[in-house]
Amino acid sequence: MTTTHATATREQWLDARLALLEAEKELTRRSDELARQRQALPWVRIEKPYAFDTEAGTVPLAGLFQGRSQLLVYHFMFGPDYEAGCPSCSMIADGFDGFAVHLAHHDTMLCAVSRAPLPTLQAFRRRMGWRFPWASSGGCDFNADFNVLFTERQQREGGIEYNWRREAPMPVAAKEPLAGRTVQEWRLRGEEGPVAQIASMTGTDVATYTRDRPGMSAFVLEDGVVYHTYSTYARGLDGLWGAYQWLDRAPKGRNESGIWWRHRDAYDAPAPTKAASCCG
Incomplete structure (x- = not known):
C-alpha cells in the first residue's frame, strides 16, 4: 500500500528539517523566556496553617519540603469518593519516580497532594508501583484555596x-x-x-x-516562611505529561479521537508480534 503522506529524497527532507529546526529553536528561546518570567513572579506568603497526613505523620506545608528550599506540588485528582486515582493524573505521575530523585538532590521536593485518605492513596501507590511522596489534604482547605476543589x-x-x-x-x-x-x-x-x-x-x-481538578503549584521556603510562587492548570500541565512529549515527536503525533489511555495496569495485553525471519 502506498502512503498518502508526502515523501521526499534525503536531500529534500534535510532542507525541510533545517527549516523546522529554526522554528524549534525559536520555541526553545521563547520557552526559556517564559521560565524566566515564571521565576520573576512575586511571592505570596502562606499564612494559613495547612495540615497534611503523610507517612511521617501530620505535618504543616513546610514539612512537605523535607529539608529542601523548593517544593513542587502536583494536585492529583483523587477525591475521598474515588475508588482509584484519575487515570490522566496517573499517566502523568508514571514519570515522577525517575526524576523526583534528581530533583531531591537539586534542593527541590516533588510531592503529590490529594484529598483521599492517606491509606487509600498508599494502597493505590502500591498498586501503581510508585515511590514518590504523596500527602493527603483531606483535613484542610489546601485544595480549595489553590483552586483544584x-x-x-x-x-x-x-x-x-x-x-x-x-x-x-x-x-x-x-x-x-x-x-x-x-x-x-x-x-x-x-x-x-x-x-x-x-x-x-x-x-x-x-x-x-x-x-476535583488537576494542577501544579510551586512553593519556596525562606527563613522558616513558606511562599507560593506559581500555579498552573489544565493545558498548562501539558509539558509535565511525558508521554505526550514523546507522541508529539512521533510520525502520527497524538493521533487521538477520544480517551485512549488507562491506568498502567489496565491495558489489554498487546497482541503477540510475529518475529521477522531472515529467511523470508
Missing part, C-alpha cells in the same frame, strides 16, 4: 473558576441531583463524553469526579 453548589450555579476562567453550570436540569448519578445515567452534551469515560475509571460519576 469545588462544591456541588458551584457546579450547579456556575460558580467554578478554574484555570482563571469561570465555567458555565453543569448541563443538568435545575432540580435534577448531581451527586450519585451513575456514569450510565450521565450524558455530556447528549452523549457519554470523554469526561464520563474517565470518571468511570475512578469509580465515580461525572459530577463527583469533576469537583
